Amino acid sequence: MSAFASSISSILDHIISSIPLFKPELTLMIAFVCSIICSLFVDKIWKFSSFIITITGLLISLYFLLGQHQLFIGQSGFFEMIKIDQLSILSRIIISISTLCITFFIQQRFSNQIRPIGDLYAVLITATLGLHLLTLSSNWLLIFIAIETVSISSYVMVGYFSKTKFEAEAAMKYVLFGSICAAVMLYGLSLIYGFTGNLNFDSSQHIQGLIEAPKIMCSMAFLFLLTGIGFKLSFAPFHVWSPDVYQGAPTPITAYLSTVPKIGALVLLSRLLASWTDSPFYYSEFLTTITIIIAIATMLIGNLAALKQKDMKRMMAYSSIGHTGILLMVALVYVQHDIDVLLFYLTIYALMNIAVFLFIDQLEQGIGSTKIESYAGLGKKHPLLFVCFSILLISLIGLPPTAGFIGKLLVFSKVFEQYQVVNEVSLLVLLIVGALTSVISLFYYFKIPLQAFLRENQTVVDLPKFNIFLISIAVSISIIVVILGIYPSLLLNFLK
Amino acid sequence: MITLTHFLVVSAFIFCIGLYAVLAKKNAIMILVGIELMINAAILNFVAFGKYDKINYGGQIFALFAIVLxxxxxxxxxxIILNVYRYYKTVNPDQIRELKD
Structure with missing residues (x-):
């Protein structure tokens, strides 16, 4: 004890000096507490209070993040627990902006619910906080805490209303599957800690420990580890929860689950691959091979299963599994530290998915169904809505002149460059599968414009009433997607 | 003399029991118990390995956080399972399958 007494003041000094690095997250924590207090006491008097607190908290946190851009690049704080670099700042900006969109989405959609939704905002802030931590750290302890924070808040969000039996079932499947994956991941982490005696995955001691570890045990630990990350990213074979949960959960929550947590998890996976696949030892090769295999399997399963879906939300779940395959390709590309490709694809992916779910939700409100057939003939009644919807779907396929095309083009060309350098057949197979599945995706995405514009509606449907605010967000996102498709440098220069 | 190996063998056993409880699913509560066993196996590992990490005590700290999480x-x-029970009057995951392809 006396050995520590002398160094305690220097430890405290270090902690105090790292607080400025942590300002965006501290803001979120304060916003979380305030939002809980508001939802308990103030919401009865003024029902927008917790919403306003959430928006303000997110905006202040975004302001601090933009401030970090010049000041703290390359610094680390809290004994190497958090590291500020370009990737973490930009990905946190994307996460915050997407969460802002989702907050408006939730507010507009649930404001007339009987059950108060103040707590939902608090949970949303917690999830965002967890994602911020996930992008900041390379320490397993903080990463595990972050993953669990995001997971637990997502469980609560899915099961928050439980108005129908579907919502309750989706939440149960999610919580059981998620907890199992987290437990398996924890076991893998304990093995890796045993091999290395260190929790920081890009430290030299960690790498040294992995080199000396027994091969079979080390490979097993990696597979256990990928289980946890795979659950968050929903890649094969850990994707089975996502169609059920996406279909069962309320649409704004689905929009959140399908985009924002994937950004955080992908940044983590990219960092992991970047620090572990650079060396010439067997575990680097093992990790690269396994990632390529998973990416191929994910793209095939997602896109082939999407072909036979009749429910729009379920189809989007499989489509986002397919996109996860491409995100894995992006993670492999990041090994060369192409941060702009990674972030460009993530931004576009988040924008497209949020807008598609806004449209799905508004149509669900209007016609009371998420079946693709129920869109029949609606295109002539709502030309603007369905034209924008089709633009987004074209972008999801990856056809020009949309941003989705540019994103896929950048990813494919980077992977091809890497193929030319290392001359590995598996990368070529990855590219071919990626291109093929993009063609497959054409068939299921085009079902929607086909139904909307070419099929006649037999029964007369009442004109649905749309929420103008949400529709205008979705329409402006579709315009942004086209503009970025024509001038991608607008975003790419910002992400450099 | 109890060595590190003993701890690892015990924790591997506990992990396998937990995994069995999860896979032989007949009751959602039992699955939660299985998950808890798996987490505790990992915690045991962490504490056992933590003995060799005298500088940072990373394993011990990790164990504490893992228990809380x-x-x-x-x-x-x-x-959530209580909510499901209100709708389905059962907590057997095999019978709760309204959402499927």
Whole structure:
């Protein structure tokens, strides 16, 4: 004890000096507490209070993040627990902006619910906080805490209303599957800690420990580890929860689950691959091979299963599994530290998915169904809505002149460059599968414009009433997607 | 003399028992118990390995955090399972399958 007494003041000094690095997250924590207090006491008097607190908290946190851009690049704080670099700042900006969109989405959609939704905002802030931590750290302890924070808040969000039996079932499947994956991941982490005696995955001691570890045990630990990350990213074979949960959960929550947590998890996976696949030892090769295999399997399963879906939300779940395959390709590309490709694809992916779910939700409100057939003939009644919807779907396929095309083009060309350098057949197979599945995706995405514009509606449907605010967000996102498709440098220069 | 190997063997056993409880699913509560066993196996590993990490005590700290997080996840899980029971009058995951392809 006396050995520590002398160094305690220097430890405290270090902690105090790292607080400025942590300002965006501290803001979120304060916003979380305030939002809980508001939802308990103030919401009865003024029902927008917790919403306003959430928006303000997110905006202040975004302001601090933009401030970090010049000041703290390359610094680390809290004994190497958090590291500020370009990737973490930009990905946190994307996460915050997407969460802002989702907050408006939730507010507009649930404001007339009987059950108060103040707590939902608090949970949303917690999830965002967890994602911020996930992008900041390379320490397993903080990463595990972050993953669990995001997971637990997502469980609560899915099961928050439980108005129908579907919502309750989706939440149960999610919580059981998620907890199992987290437990398996924890076991893998304990093995890796045993091999290395260190929790920081890009430290030299960690790498040294992995080199000396027994091969079979080390490979097993990696597979256990990928289980946890795979659950968050929903890649094969850990994707089975996502169609059920996406279909069962309320649409704004689905929009959140399908985009924002994937950004955080992908940044983590990219960092992991970047620090572990650079060396010439067997575990680097093992990790690269396994990632390529998973990416191929994910793209095939997602896109082939999407072909036979009749429910729009379920189809989007499989489509986002397919996109996860491409995100894995992006993670492999990041090994060369192409941060702009990674972030460009993530931004576009988040924008497209949020807008598609806004449209799905508004149509669900209007016609009371998420079946693709129920869109029949609606295109002539709502030309603007369905034209924008089709633009987004074209972008999801990856056809020009949309941003989705540019994103896929950048990813494919980077992977091809890497193929030319290392001359590995598996990368070529990855590219071919990626291109093929993009063609497959054409068939299921085009079902929607086909139904909307070419099929006649037999029964007369009442004109649905749309929420103008949400529709205008979705329409402006579709315009942004086209503009970025024509001038991608607008975003790419910002992400450099 | 109890060595590191003993701890690892015990924790591997506990992990396997937990995994069995999860896979032989007949009751959602039992699955939660299985998950808890798996987490505790990992915690045992962490504490056992932590003996050799005298500088940072990373394993011990990790064990503490893992216990708290496991408790939080189980609390949320139980609340959700209670909700499911209200609709389905059962907690057997095999019979709760309205959402499927």
């Amino acid at each position: 496991a408790a939080a996840a189980v609390a949320v899980g139980l609340a």
